[in-house]
Amino acid sequence: MTPLAGYLILSAMLFCIGLAGALTRRNAIIVLIGIELMLNAANLNFIAFWRFSEHSEALTGIMFVIFSIGVAAAEAAVGLALIIAIYRHYKTTNVDEVNSLKG
Amino acid sequence: MTISFLIIAALILAASVAAMTLRNLVHCALALAVAFAGLAAAYLQLNAQFVGFAQILVYVGAVAILIVFAVLLTRGGEAPERNVFSGDWKWGALVAALVFGTLAWAVKHSFASDRPLPTKAEVTVKQIGDALMTKYVLPLEVIGLLLTAAMIGAVIIAMKEEKK
């Protein structure tokens, strides 16, 4: 059980917690939090692989994570804007009740 | 498997489980912030200093507050009365467990389980800066564009429409 495997298991667990939350929780914001956790699990994987690679001066892992953080922040912003717009229209953030396609 | 790794892993997992299972939404958001901070500690332990501090700055500093504001704007402050989990929550948990099983199996049998620990990779901010400015300058411009577009999009979506 090398340190790399430890990190991989940790990020797998984190990913599955995020997945479980996204699938089971009712509230849209918690679904979004779950997605954030999944994204972060992926980032952790990148950094773990970068750290334990032979030529770590290639910096690909770190670059990927920096851009991934940027994209995730943008995605969180747009996601929350959507949730607020849906809340304003449907007066609820419960994912089950937001099921009619009529605008 | 040093002790510090175990402590940080425990912190991250506990915080993320709390973020997923707590009833009060604001508590979930705060637990998420703790999870982000734990992840930053994990990055620091992996000698990725720049990414660790960037993680704190972006996630703990901004995204956590963004989520907390969203919770307040959608009246999530009070604890919900009805059941927090959706009807068929068992299926969700089953799917998650299955995914974890396959991932754990893959990690166990992959080459990672016997990878020796290479030397301490010391990365200075100057190297990251050079890489960003030379090899990855195109993604940098694109992400700048993307962030602006996302910001404007988010503002337009969340803007109050004028009553016609």
Place this chain on the structure above:
Amino acid sequence: MAEFFDQIFVNLKHWLLGFVPAQPDWLQPLATVVISVAAILGVFASLFAIATVIERKGLGRIQNRPGPNRVGIPFTDISLFGFGQPIADGIKALIKEDLVPRAADKVVHFLAPLAMFVPLALTLLVLPMGRNMTAMDIDAGLLFFFAVGAGAELAVFMAGWSSRNKYSLFGAMRAIAQMISYEIPFILSTVSVIMIAGTLSPVKIVEAQQTYNGWLPDWFVFTPWGLAAFLLFITAATAESNRSPFDLPEGESEIIAGYFIEYSGFKFAIFFMAEYFGMFAAGGMAATLFLGGYAAPVEWLNWIPSWAWFFAKTMGFIFFLIWIRGTVPRLRQDQLMNFAWKFMLPMALMTILAAASWHFIPDAFTRWLVSSTLVVAPYLLLGRGLLAGRQIGKRAYRYAD
């Protein structure tokens, strides 16, 4: 001799480390960290006590009254010129009953002062307080400073929301809006220094400012872009720590005490101390980035120990904040926001441009000319432009005249 005093604390630390056994390999680094952190907390806690007295006496003297001068050694009439006051305040804070509102969210209410104090105390670790006297000399020190400083906003929200009090929620919302919108000029104003110094580590930035040409030291503040960035940094730092013209979150007249309204006793004292630690950190970083950290202003004053210069500059910054607090009235919320987004953000971007021009133009005269025009021109245009739209005249009351 001067070298001895300059390195007195470093040698003291090495002497203390001598007592730590070296067998378990993790004990030595742990001991160094513990000593540094204890020293920092000790020094800055006492500086906090002195700063409160200086603030109250300074504000008093500005308003032609003496300020606290009563609390001295008990049962004698030695008044210690008021410097006994923080001891009295400390005891009062300890003794006062610590009320928690019944509707409050107990856990979050309890954690908020801690979550506020820890990040702001962490920011002190990266400041180079003297020649090789930096607690945490890391490569991306400046990024660490801003990253941990950003953690304070979450604590402000926790305090405001968990007190279940409308005023405190108002205060928290104002504070977060203000801190986030001033964080961008706060960070952007340092980008020019990073570009010129070529590093994110405060220690190397200070070393870049050690040389003197003639009488003038090579501090960044004596360059056009440096002065502009310095002023932006100070204004943003004042807003970041909710001080003086930007103290809307705890605007006593409107919303009583902002986000720490439901805190009394020692928790309130922690909030108070956290605010001061934020100011010390901002002052220390301003000194490090622009005023040459622990460098002496003139060549022949080098015999004064380097840490004395650092703390002199930091306390100078604190006194400047007190001086501003005694002078400038409080800003309205929309003025506050306009100032941040419409004035400070473009100015910060222009200072980066000015620093770039400073770096790439070889000839000294044209370098000064281009750089200063790149700073002064937008200052005037933005200033005039923002004021053009509104009629700044005598206030007309619609009803009560």
Place this chain on the structure above:
Amino acid sequence: MLGEAIIKGMAVTAKNFLGSYVSEERLPTIEYPEQRQPLKEAVRNFPFLVYDGDDWHKGMRCVACQICEKECPPKCIYIVKSKDKKPDYMGKAQFYPATFDIDVSVCMSCQICVEVCPFEAIKMDNEFELSTSDRFGGLLLDKQKLAKSNGYYRHIHPTEAGEVDARLAAEKVKAEAKAKADAEAKAKAAAAAAAAPKPVSTPATPAAPPAAPNG
């Protein structure tokens, strides 16, 4: 130039700050217990009883006429008249108050008792440091605590005390003059009575002296 208003403001506060260490006029604070603000003359707080000479009981001017007790709006004066008399400042025997209590927690310093007192016996004091730990007994001042010498009165209200002393002295002179005049008239009448019976005859029975004072 933008921002020079802030610089001007800072200059003003800097002048105040440095001035407060230098010039007296920029630090007018009077640090209360050590330095004191000189009280204006007409300052009044609670009444006190004036006495002449040095023995407060004998020299007390109050004759327990109880006008002030009746006039006091909040009724905070309580007087019990004495049975025997004692000579007042003119030597005339007058009553004196056996007990004279003022409840200063009730008194509202309206000075009506001073205005109605015909004998200048009660005046207003300007002593304001009267805090006591006992809310009831401590604020009920009895005759002894109320008695203060005329010298103290002249010290705290010099002009008013001057007029009062002048008036009392004038009254005293007038009273003595009247007494002297009475004495002379009586003496003259007695002498006239003694002289009148001699020239007519010397009846044997001693005539009762016709006490006909002409006052």
